[in-house]
Amino acid sequence: MDPKELTSRFIGTIAGFAIGDALGMPTQFLTRDQIRRYYGKAITGFRKAHPGHASDFLPEGSYTDDTQMMLATAECLVEFRRMDPARQAEALLSWYLNTMPHRTPMRANIRACRHLSAGRSWTKSGVFSGGCGAAVRMPPVGLFFYRCPEALVRAALDDCMITHTDPRARASSVAVAYLVARLVQANERSSPGEQVLEAADKVSSVDQDVAAMLRWVTQICHLAPEEALFEIGTSSDAIEAIPAAVYCFLKHPRQFSQAVLPAVNAGDASDSIAALAGSFVGAYAGLGAIPQQWVQEVENRDVLEGVAENLAALACTKNASEPVVNVTSNRQPGWKTQ
Numbered sequence: 001m002d003p004k005e006l007t008s009r010f011i012g013t014i015a016g017f018a019i020g021d022a023l024g025m026p027t028q029f030l031t032r033d034q035i036r037r038y039y040g041k042a043i044t045g046f047r048k049a050h051p052g053h054a055s056d057f058l059p060e061g062s063y064t065d066d067t068q069m070m071l072a073t074a075e076c077l078v079e080f081r082r083m084d085p086a087r088q089a090e091a092l093l094s095w096y097l098n099t100m101p102h103r104t105p106m107r108a109n110i111r112a113c114r115h116l117s118a119g120r121s122w123t124k125s126g127v128f129s130g131g132c133g134a135a136v137r138m139p140p141v142g143l144f145f146y147r148c149p150e151a152l153v154r155a156a157l158d159d160c161m162i163t164h165t166d167p168r169a170r171a172s173s174v175a176v177a178y179l180v181a182r183l184v185q186a187n188e189r190s191s192p193g194e195q196v197l198e199a200a201d202k203v204s205s206v207d208q209d210v211a212a213m214l215r216w217v218t219q220i221c222h223l224a225p226e227e228a229l230f231e232i233g234t235s236s237d238a239i240e241a242i243p244a245a246v247y248c249f250l251k252h253p254r255q256f257s258q259a260v261l262p263a264v265n266a267g268d269a270s271d272s273i274a275a276l277a278g279s280f281v282g283a284y285a286g287l288g289a290i291p292q293q294w295v296q297e298v299e300n301r302d303v304l305e306g307v308a309e310n311l312a313a314l315a316c317t318k319n320a321s322e323p324v325v326n327v328t329s330n331r332q333p334g335w336k337t338q
């Protein structure tokens with residue numbers, strides 16, 4: 001693939017994630033009725049969260065914990081040029097200790113980070129949770145290892161184990177990384193539905209239920225978003241959040257706002273679901289598919305683009321672990337935004 005197109009897809013994956021997260025930030029935890037009550041109508045752009053919302057201290061266009069942890073993962077991969085779970089655990093612990101107040105963090109991640117801060121090793125810090133808090137930080141793993149499926153699976157499982165040990169969280173983590181890896185390589189002959197089915201096959205030995213849910217969503221794309229998302233579920237359980245994001249992507253694989261806004265307006269775990277849906281569209285269709293205004297206005301746009309460019313330069317090749325070009329970065333880490 002043309003390197004420019006590939007870089008556009010890497011940036012699309014990372015920026016699409018942060019933009020989906022920021023669009024969902026004010027609707028997280030809400031019902032559809034509450035969204036109408038607080039915002040008057042469906043959300044169609046960046047908004048500040050309503051007074052009393054857990055994210056009401058954030059300016060519009062701000063992302064939540066999902067993007068902070070995704071960026072921590074990306075920056076760790078760029079710095080160490082491999083998935084080193086001990087370093088990744090340090091990066092997550094640093095996020096936990098240094099970003100106050102936390103932005104609506106997921107409980108399993110907080111519990112695991114407390115275990116790390118008490119001195120447990122990364123192999124013993126994870127908790128038995130089927131939440132989506134590990135899977136959402138996997139897009140950079142998919143990008144970094146996009147040409148090395150075996151290393152990708154190992155890296156996703158190691159990273160997941162730091163916080164989540166439930167097979168549903170593990171399978172979902174592999175599914176997200178694998179799907180991103182397939183989507184950034186897609187060409188005009190590729191079918192997004194087939195790539196989701198491939199991801200399902202990849203994870204069926206880890207958890208049959210996650211594989212079954214992923215296969216099922218490829219069958220219900222004819223349903224309208226409100227009905228489909230109701231049937232799939234929109235909680236932060238990985239078994240709902242990841243299939244919900246995959247459905248939104250499959251419904252409109254090249255149209256960012258049409259894919260992401262239904263997740264935003266479903267409330268519940270809207271930040272995570274919209275983030276992943278946005279990441280999948282960005283991986284498949286590139287940065288150009290994302291409305292320019294959102295790319296300009298999302299928090300830390302430069303950091304998002306910079307880390308995506310570095311990942312593109314470093315992404316695993318079949319024969320060498322050497323980077324394609326030298327990467328220099330003396331930026332502040334993107335998750336340290338406060």
Ligand SMILES: [Mg+2]
Pocket residue numbers: 064065066103104105271272
């Ligand atoms: Mg969040």
